Amino acid sequence: MMPKQEVVAMLLAGGQGSRLGVLTKNLAKPAVPYGGKYRIIDFPLSNCVNSGIETVGVLTQYQPLVLNEYIGNGQPWDLDSMNAGVHVLPPYQRSKKSDWYKGTANAIYQNIQFIDRYNPEYVVILSGDHIYKMDYSKMVAYHKEKEADCTIAVIEVPMEEASRFGILNTREDGSIYEFDEKPKVPKSNQASMGIYVFTWSKLRKYLIQDEEDPKSSNDFGKDVLPTMLNAGERMFAYRFQGYWKDVGTIESLWESNMDLLDPNVPLDLSEETWKIYSRNPVMPPQYVAKGAVVQNSLVAEGCNVYGEIDFSVLFEGVYVAPGAVVRDSILMPGSRVEEGAVVQYAIVAENSVVEKGAQVGARPEEIQDKEEWGVAVLGAGCRVVSGAQVPPKCMVEADTVYTKEAEK
Amino acid sequence: MRGNNMLGILFSNAHDDKIRELTEKRAMGSVPFGGRYRLIDFPLSNMVNSGINKVGVITKYNYQSLMDHLGSGKAWDLSRKREGLFMLPPFGNESTLLNSRVESLFSIHNFLRNSKEEYVVLSDCDIVCNIDYTEVLAYHLKKQADVTVIYRYGEIPEGTSNPAVYTIDPDSRIRDLLVSPKMEGACNYGMNMYLLRRDLLIQMISDCVSRNLYNFKRDFVQRNLSNYSFYAYEFTGYAKAICSMNSYFEANMSLMLPKIREELFTPSRPIYTKVRDDMPARYGLGSSVSNSIIADGCVVEGSVENCVLFRGVKVGKGTRLENCVIMQDTEIGPDCRLSHVIVDKDVNIHPERTLMGYQSYPVYISKGSVV
Numbered sequence: 185m186m187p188k189q190e191v192v193a194m195l196l197a198g199g200q201g202s203r204l205g206v207l208t209k210n211l212a213k214p215a216v217p218y219g220g221k222y223r224i225i226d227f228p229l230s231n232c233v234n235s236g237i238e239t240v241g242v243l244t245q246y247q248p249l250v251l252n253e254y255i256g257n258g259q260p261w262d263l264d265s266m267n268a269g270v271h272v273l274p275p276y277q278r279s280k281k282s283d284w285y286k287g288t289a290n291a292i293y294q295n296i297q298f299i300d301r302y303n304p305e306y307v308v309i310l311s312g313d314h315i316y317k318m319d320y321s322k323m324v325a326y327h328k329e330k331e332a333d334c335t336i337a338v339i340e341v342p343m344e345e346a347s348r349f350g351i352l353n354t355r356e357d358g359s360i361y362e363f364d365e366k367p368k369v370p371k372s373n374q375a376s377m378g379i380y381v382f383t384w385s386k387l388r389k390y391l392i393q394d395e396e397d398p399k400s401s402n403d404f405g406k407d408v409l410p411t412m413l414n415a416g417e418r419m420f421a422y423r424f425q426g427y428w429k430d431v432g433t434i435e436s437l438w439e440s441n442m443d444l445l446d447p448n449v450p451l452d453l454s455e456e457t458w459k460i461y462s463r464n465p466v467m468p469p470q471y472v473a474k475g476a477v478v479q480n481s482l483v484a485e486g487c488n489v490y491g492e493i494d495f496s497v498l499f500e501g502v503y504v505a506p507g508a509v510v511r512d513s514i515l516m517p518g519s520r521v522e523e524g525a526v527v528q529y530a531i532v533a534e535n536s537v538v539e540k541g542a543q544v545g546a547r548p549e550e551i552q553d554k555e556e557w558g559v560a561v562l563g564a565g566c567r568v569v570s571g572a573q574v575p576p577k578c579m580v581e582a583d584t585v586y587t588k589e590a591e592k
Numbered sequence: 593m594r595g596n597n598m599l600g601i602l603f604s605n606a607h608d609d610k611i612r613e614l615t616e617k618r619a620m621g622s623v624p625f626g627g628r629y630r631l632i633d634f635p636l637s638n639m640v641n642s643g644i645n646k647v648g649v650i651t652k653y654n655y656q657s658l659m660d661h662l663g664s665g666k667a668w669d670l671s672r673k674r675e676g677l678f679m680l681p682p683f684g685n686e687s688t689l690l691n692s693r694v695e696s697l698f699s700i701h702n703f704l705r706n707s708k709e710e711y712v713v714l715s716d717c718d719i720v721c722n723i724d725y726t727e728v729l730a731y732h733l734k735k736q737a738d739v740t741v742i743y744r745y746g747e748i749p750e751g752t753s754n755p756a757v758y759t760i761d762p763d764s765r766i767r768d769l770l771v772s773p774k775m776e777g778a779c780n781y782g783m784n785m786y787l788l789r790r791d792l793l794i795q796m797i798s799d800c801v802s803r804n805l806y807n808f809k810r811d812f813v814q815r816n817l818s819n820y821s822f823y824a825y826e827f828t829g830y831a832k833a834i835c836s837m838n839s840y841f842e843a844n845m846s847l848m849l850p851k852i853r854e855e856l857f858t859p860s861r862p863i864y865t866k867v868r869d870d871m872p873a874r875y876g877l878g879s880s881v882s883n884s885i886i887a888d889g890c891v892v893e894g895s896v897e898n899c900v901l902f903r904g905v906k907v908g909k910g911t912r913l914e915n916c917v918i919m920q921d922t923e924i925g926p927d928c929r930l931s932h933v934i935v936d937k938d939v940n941i942h943p944e945r946t947l948m949g950y951q952s953y954p955v956y957i958s959k960g961s962v963v
Binding site: 219220221259260445453454459460461462464466467468469470471472473474475476477478479480481482483484485488497498499 | 626627628666847848850853856857862863864867868869870871872873874875876877878879880881882883884885886887888889891900
C-alpha cells in the first residue's frame with residue numbers, strides 16, 4: 185500500500201494529434217516542441233508540481249518513444265519522489281479483455297488499479313495539448329467548497345468563436361445544467377478546457393458503469409460527463425482567467441509560439457513563482473555574431489546566429505548562416521538555415537536543413553489568393569536543397585529531400 | 593562503457609588569491625564563467641566525460657556558493673548510489689587550515705584509502721579546457737609511469753602562481769622541475785593536473801608528511817623525481833588559465849571565436865552545469881546584438897557588443913554595453929553606457945549610469961551592488 189495522496193493527476197497523452205501533420209509523425213502531440221525549449225507536456229507537468237500535485241499518471245499510446253524518454257523518471261519536474269512522482273502508463277496485456285485505450289474514459293478505466301493504490305479523494309484529468317499556467321489546487325479547493333462530484337474548468341471565449349468549442353451552460357451558482365458540443369447558437373461563451381476534477385469514488389463508479397455499456401464510445405465529453413449530469417450529480421464549472429491555448433493545429437501552434445513574442449499576451453514563462461520546467465539541453469550559451477540582426481525573438485542555448493531573425497522562435501542548437509533571413513518562423517532543435525536562404529511563416533522541425541538560397545514559406549501579403557496561404561511546415565530531418573522553394577501551407581514529410589522537382 | 597578505475601580529486605580553492613575580487617565571497621571553483629558556467633564545471637565535466645564516477649572536491653573556505661552550485665551532483669550525473677560526488681571540507685579540529693596541497697591530501701587519507709579506484713586524477717579549477725583523461729591514463733600505462741604530469745608548451749600565462757617548468761627528455765620523462773624560474777619565451781609549464789596510482793599517492797603523501805615536507809611541487813614532485821618515474825603528457829587543445837582579472841576577462845572574450853567554442857564545447861564531451869530552468873533569451877524590438885555570448889533567461893532591449901551575458905541578465909532600452917562580462921540576474925538600464933566592465937551577480941545598475949573601464953584594466957562591480 186502506497187501512502188495516501190489526496191489528489192492524483194491523470195494526463196491523457198495518447199492522442200496522435202493528426203492535425204499537426206508531419207510534426208507528429210514520429211512523436212505524440214504532447215512531445216511536440218514549443219516555445220524555444222519546452223515540449224507541450226511541460227505545461228501540465230509543471231502546473232501539477234507547482235500546484236502541489238506530486239502523483240501524475242501519463243497515459244501514452246501513440247508513438248510513445250520520444251515522450252517516454254523525455255519524461256524519464258520525472259526528475260526535471262521534481263516528480264521523482266519516493267512514494268509519488270510521474271508514471272508512464274501505456275496500455276498493457278491482462279489476463280482477459282486486453283485492449284488499446286479505446287477512449288479517454290477507457291484509458292482511465294484501465295488504470296483504476298493505479299489510482300486505487302494511492303487511495304485519493306480527488307482525481308484531476310488533464311490533457312497534453314494546451315499551453316497555459318494554472319493552479320489546480322485552487323480548482324480542487326473550489327470543487328471541495330461546492331461539494332461537487334465533478335468540476336470542469338472553463339474559459340470565456342469570444343461569443344463569435346463559441347461554436348467551435350464545447351460550451352457549458354451554468355446556473356448562477358456555477359452548477360452545470362447543459363453541455364453543448366460545438367453549438368450553432370451558443371447560449372454562453374464558457375468553453376470547456378478539458379480539465380476535470382472528479383471525486384474519485386464517484387468517477388470510479390461511472391467508469392465501471394460506462395465500460396459495461398457496449399454502446400458507449402468511452403469518452404469523457406461524449407459519454408461519462410453527460411451520464412453523470414443526467415443522473416443528477418453535482419457538476420460545477422470553474423472559471424479560469426489567463427492565457428490558454430489549444431495547440432492542436434499548425435496554425436494554433438504557430439500562433440501560440442508567436443504569442444510569446446507579444447508583450448501584451450499574458451503568458452510569462454520567466455515568472456519565478458510559477459516556472460515551467462523542462463529537460464534542459466546541455467549546450468553552451470548562444471552566440472550572436474557581428475553583422476547578425478536579431479529582433480523580437482526568443483533564442484535558446486547552443487544557437488549560432490549570423491544572419492537575420494525577426495519575430496522568430498529558435499530552439500537549442502539552431503544555426504542561421506550569414507545572409508540567411510528567418511521571419512515569423514519557428515526553428516526547432518538542431519535545424520540549420522544556410523547562406524542566403526529565406527524562411528518565412530514556417531515551422532521547421534528538428535534537424536532539418538534549408539540549404540543555400542532555398543526558400544520556405546511566404547508572407548501573406550505576397551500571395552494573391554489568400555486561400556493558398558498558410559504556415560509552411562518541414563518535418564523532422566528534412567533537407568530543402570539549394571534553390572528549391574517550399575510554398576506556403578505546404579507540408580514536407582519528415583526525413584525527405586525537397587528538390588526543385590518536388591515543387592511540381 | 594564507463595571505466596571505474598579512476599578517482600577524481602578537485603582543489604576548489606587553489607589560487608583564489610589571483611582573482612581576489614571574484615573570490616571574495618566564493619571559491620575559485622564557483623567563479624562564474626562563460627555565460628552559464630562556474631569554473632568547476634570544466635574539470636568536473638572533463639572527469640565525468642572521461643568515465644570517472646567518483647569525484648572528491650576539496651574545499652578550504654568560502655565554499656557555500658560552491659556547494660549550492662554542485663548540490664547532489666545530479667547535473668554532472670554524479671548523484672549516484674555507487675560512488676558519486678563527495679564534498680571534502682576541512683575538519684574542524686585540524687590545527688592548520690590546509691594551506692598546502694600535501695596537507696589537504698593528507699587530511700583526506702581516509703577518503704583515499706576507502707576508495708577502490710586504482711588511479712587518481714588531481715586537478716585545480718582555474719584552467720578552462722576540455723581534456724580527455726582516458727587518453728592521459730592510456731599514456732600513463734603505455735609509459736609505465738609512476739606519476740604523469742600534464743603540461744603545456746608555450747609562454748607561461750602572466751600571473752601564474754609558482755609556475756612549474758619541466759625539463760623533459762626525448763622519451764617524455766621528466767628530468768628536472770624548476771619552480772618559478774626566471775624564464776623568457778616558451779617552455780613546458782605544468783597545468784597542476786596529475787595522474788597516479790591511488791596507493792602510490794597515499795604512500796608519497798605520508799612520506800612527505802612524515803618528513804614534515806608540505807610543499808607539493810618542491811617536496812612531492814621535485815624531491816621524488818629520481819625516486820619515481822615522472823612522465824609528462826602534453827595537452828595541446830585550448831586551455832586558458834584564470835590567473836588575473838585580465839585573463840578572466842580575456843578567457844570570457846575568447847568564447848566569441850567559433851573555433852574555441854567548438855573545441856571547448858565539443859558535443860561528444862559536453863560541459864555540464866547546474867540547471868536553472870530559465871526561459872530562452874528574449875530580444876526586444878529595437879535591440880541590437882553583435883559578437884556576443886548570451887545565456888538563457890536574458891532579456892535584451894538595448895545594444896550589446898562583444899559581451900558575455902550570463903543567465904537572467906536584463907539590458908534595458910537605450911542601454912549600450914561594449915566589451916562587458918555581466919553575471920547572473922544583473923539588471924542594467926535603461927539608457928546606461930558600460931564599456932570594459934565586469935559586473936558580478938545580482939547587481940542593479942540604475943538608469944542613465946555610465947561606467948567605463950579600459951581594455952587592460954576592466955572595472956569590476958561586486959556582487960549585489962546597486963549603482
